[in-house]
Amino acid sequence: MNQVQQLHHKKVLVLGLAKSGFTAARILNQLGAFVTVNDSKPFAENPEAQELLNAGVTVICGRHPEDLLDEGFELVVKNPGIPYTNIIIQSAIEKGIPIWTEIELAYLISEAPFIGITGSNGKTTTTTLLFHMLNQDKKKPLIAGNIGTVAAGVAEKATPENVIVTELSSFQLKGTETFRPQIAIITNLYEAHLDYHGSIEDYRASKMKIAQNQTKDDYFIYNADQPLLAAFAAKCQAQLIPFTLKGRTEESISADGEFVYWQGEKLIERSKIMLGGQHNLENILAATAAALLWGGTKETIIRVLTSFTGVKHRSQFIVSWKGRKFYNDSKATNALATKSALEAFPGQIVLLAGGLERNHSLEELRPYMNRVKVLITFGETADRFADFAENCGVSTIAKAGDMQDAVEKAVGHSESGDTILLSPACASWDQYDSFEIRGDAFINAVQRVTEANE
Structure with a gap:
């Protein structure tokens, strides 16, 4: 771990614990900073705060004192989830105090280079796919970031022989200053998280920001099919690696209906790629380009693409049974995500959808509901989803009580050649504590139904 002299004896406030705040506070303390932690959870219920106190960190728990910044802090490291409308963050902005997320700290302490991946959709799949490609090629990758592993904790142990493949959210990137990945990826960019950011701008x-500090020695991989990203790329200093789904090009990486191409030469037939869907093709092109730029071999990349079935709960292939294919897309907690899933799969779809009622519009799904031959609804939105599907012309609609019932009904209404897809378009909290638990319930139900009917 690099010993960052600029942080030695610096007075730092870590706002919000959870995994990222705890890790940042611990590392800052090791670097010789004077660290104060402020977290809303009461001290008696806060084992992380208790551990930090025992390590010599000043801890303020159970409240956020409005005069906290009067202590003369020189830096704030905040949990990414804390909005910039927070009164302490607003005060820090007014006082001109730098505000970081732990991604900036991870970059400063790391002996290993970074590959950074962001985008509105596809971050996790691209990150995971790239990690597998580099790992099978023995490039010693480490995986970190928004995917669930705190980047600073990974960077703390990284060596110059490693590369840190890092999924990055807009929340994390907003709090960076000098962060500079050697390869930066933006998969796509749509409107999202306006409640946090306040504006699309x-x-x-x-x-x-993922590419703003890059130089001519770095690479920026971006979706050239989006004019906004193409215009941004034109202003970047890095070597540009555009990808497109609109047909073969002689530069960089591209795809048409039959093949993926690298620098104009055929790399792999699309029919041999295990990960399905047009939206996943963006992820495949981005990850493949990054792997090749990092010295990965075409043989290894092809081997991964013909075996990788996806990230769990994100258009995850489960099983092929009696001509039917089952996919778990429980991570689709809004209509935009389910729209991408419906667009991705060919043929007739038996769709399992529903969940927590947030009164959000389903209209984004309308152009794709002609792909749905059967709708199985469940949860609080079951009736509203059924009314919407009937209005869209879906002829077969059934309501299920739970996931087991939903899968049984889906199988009963399906036939060989159909895709049975869980893509709820709703959050899970009416029936399940998380989308992961909901997805696992689907996987278990599929296993029970298919094994019972062999």
Whole structure:
């Protein structure tokens, strides 16, 4: 771990614990900073705060004192989830105090280079796919970031022989200053998280920070099919690696209906790629380009693409049974994500959808509901989803009580050649504590039904 002299004896406030705040506070303390932690959870219920106190960190728990910044802090490291409308963050902005997320700290302490991946959709799949490619090629990758592993904790142990493949959210990137990945990827950019950012301009600017410090020695991989990203790329200093789904090009990486191409030469037939869907093709092109730029071999990349079935709960292939294919897309907690899933799969779809009622519109799904031959609904939105599907012309609609019932009904209404897809378009909290638990319930139900009917 690099010993960052600029942090030695610096007075730092870590706002919000959870995994990232705890890790940042611990590392800052080791670097010789004077660290104060402020977290809303009461001290008696806060084992992380208790551990930090025993290590010599000043801890303020159970409240956020409005005069906290009167202590003369020189830096704030905040949990990414804390909005910039927070009164302490607002005060820090007024006082001109730098505000970081732990991604900036991870970059400063790391002996290993970074590959950074962001985008509105596809971050996790691209990150995971790239990690597998580099790992099978023995490039010693480490995986970190928004995917669930705190980047600073990974960077703390990284060596110059490693590369840190890092999924980055707009929340994390907004709090960076000098962060500079040797390869930066933006998979795509749509409107999202406006409740946090306040405007689409701030959201876009936060995403684009991934490439702002890059130089001519670095690479920027971006979706050339989006004019906004193409215009941004034209202003970047890095070597540009565009990808496109609109047909073969002689530069960089591209795809048409039959093949993926690298620098104009055929790399792999699309029919041999295990990970399905047009939206996943963006992820495949981005990850493949990054792997090749990092010295990965075409043989290894092809081997991964013909075996990788996806990230769990994100268009995850489960099983092929009696001509039917089952996919778990429980991570689709809004209509936009389910729209991408419906667009991705060919043929007739038996769709399992529903969940927590947030009164959000389903209209984004309308152009794709002609792909749905059967709808199985469940949860609080079951009736509203059924009314919407009937209005879209879906002829067969059934309501299920739970996931087991939903899968049984889906199988009963399906036939060989159909895709049975869980893509709820709703959050899970009406029936399940998380989308992961909901997805696992689907996987278990599929296993029970298919094994019972062999």
